[in-house]
Amino acid sequence: MKRPELLSPAGDLDRLKIACIYGADAVYIGGRDYSLRANANNFSLEEIKEGCEFAHKLGKKVYLTLNIVFHNEDINGVYDYIKEAVLAGIDAFIVSDLFLVNYIKDNFKVEVHLSTQDSITNVESVKYLKNMGIDRVVLAREVRGCDIKKIIEETKMPIEVFIHGAMCTFVSGRCVLSNYFTGRDSNRGGCAQICRFLFDINDEKDFSMAVKDLNMSKYIKDMIDIGIASFKIEGRMRSPFYLAVVLSSYKRIIEAVLNNTLTDDILNKEITILSKVSNRENSTHFYMKDADISDQYYLGRNENSNQDYLGIVIKKENNLYTIRQRNYFKVGDDIEIITPNLDIIKLSVNNLLNEHNEKITVANQADSIIKIEIQEELPLYSMLRKPYLD
């Protein structure tokens, strides 16, 4: 079995570092221009350079999205921008507009990946793109598992598919609801997620088009068997905690598949973790069948903000760990600690100090510095969370 790449979103430099530390083999990022998440923090060219240096030191890759659908006014600056990004060290561009492909391939030794925005769904199109020199295709979310298999078998093209995160209700590239409802350009990074709004339809109230999130954890073995080159996680605007939890969970599943040690118990544990961190229902959508009523989300926008993330280890002195706190917890609480080594450590909090080394009983100020003495050996960037597992 070939090891698939685990590809993480990174909305900024902090997220890039967390993703690389927590098991991503590569990250995809957006610059300040030309990216489909115009309202993520995104990266300046200096940050792209710093991000690439950080990732490359760990043996990871960085892909830069240039996946807006260009208008005339966007064209002029893009060529210089590509040059600068190559100098900054990026490993591949993710493009949507095909006019960029030849320019990049003719001038630079970096890969070009075709964005899911182009909604590629069949063998014939992938062969065409391969002949053009495209190095990888991110398939449309609507492609079934059996068709992914056929595409890989018949084209030998490296294929990337989404395995986790929010889904579009509509075919990527074929939805401009945002343009018409808000004036914000869907295909240039302004998507206002109109498909998650509530509507009236005919005489009925509360019509929803929203769909459940994607969670492919139970099919990871099949997807590795098929030979998918890259497993992509959605969400450049997701939190570092979310990334750490999701990445480490999928990394454990992938390792267990490759080591032939995956059991139902292990898988169910990871499914529990992935469900808890998302706060939204999920399904496998088009992978095994046409999407149907079971893939719709009829509860409106009732996602709660997740307060499970308690803090991150930023310094260690022997067994005294300095934590940047995020959410409320107190002495006596049972917590879990996830580590970049993919471990999950359970413990009860039996001591807390503030940043002046004074004893406290509660940690209740977001972003404050606290300290905890813990016997277990924890790497930097380990994260504390509320218990996800029994």
Add this chain to the structure above:
Amino acid sequence: MKLLVSVNKKELSEYLEFTDSFIIGLKDFSVNYFEVSLEEIEELLRKYSNINLFIAINKNIFNNDLNNLEENLIKLEKLNIKGIMFYDLSVLSIVKRLKLNLDLVYHQSHMVTNYNIINFYEKEGVKYAYLSTEITEDEMSEISSKTNIPIIAMFIGHIIISHSKRKLVSNYYQHINRNNNHKINTINEKNKDKKYIILETSEGTNILTNDILNGTKAFINLKEKIEYGVLDNNLIDDEMFLNILKLYKNNLDNTITDKELIDSTKDLIGNYDGFFYTKTIYKVK
């Protein structure tokens, strides 16, 4: 500019007084076009021997469609059609691989937004480009001046604004356990009056503007720059549509003035001009 009608029926005689150019969908291969079978296309071309007929093959093609697609393209090559409007790259790929003598129209809905992508497809052998409805008149004008192939743009019709493979309407009615007897469904955002049309077909679900695009002013300004102006009859009352078509024809023939055309179409369908004079917002910050 010539007038190109996206039809809503097989009977074309009423249109013929005003135009000889039409778009029709191919059964099981189109999104948001009136669809007919290949045999019906042959019949149309026999019945109306001098028309320019574009065939819309604009759905996303999946592996199990490919054989049929190839067979249909081979058969279409033998017919006297004007061109194929394609969305999926597989259409372009098959036409090139089999060296079919078919003129292709680059018709990727919302993605035909700049001159470079059109020039790219020209090099790939494409003969026409059908512009997105989300760009301005100025952008269309610039595209026309920086490209070599004939440009097509829509000026009248309900605009398709999203397409899903999911059965969003029937799923919802199944969820609330009620029958839906509406032939045409409309939705509006909660507490807002503006309506949109939502249609379910065998290919999934489409959402369209409820307002009819009235691009008459842009039509007048772009007459010399656009090869075909599309007037889409789908979901528009036939009598009203023919009135508009007649007005457009009369304007091209200089029998009514630009002002008369603008005033008359405004009286018929209002003045919703889409994005012709409104740039989309790139960044919110």
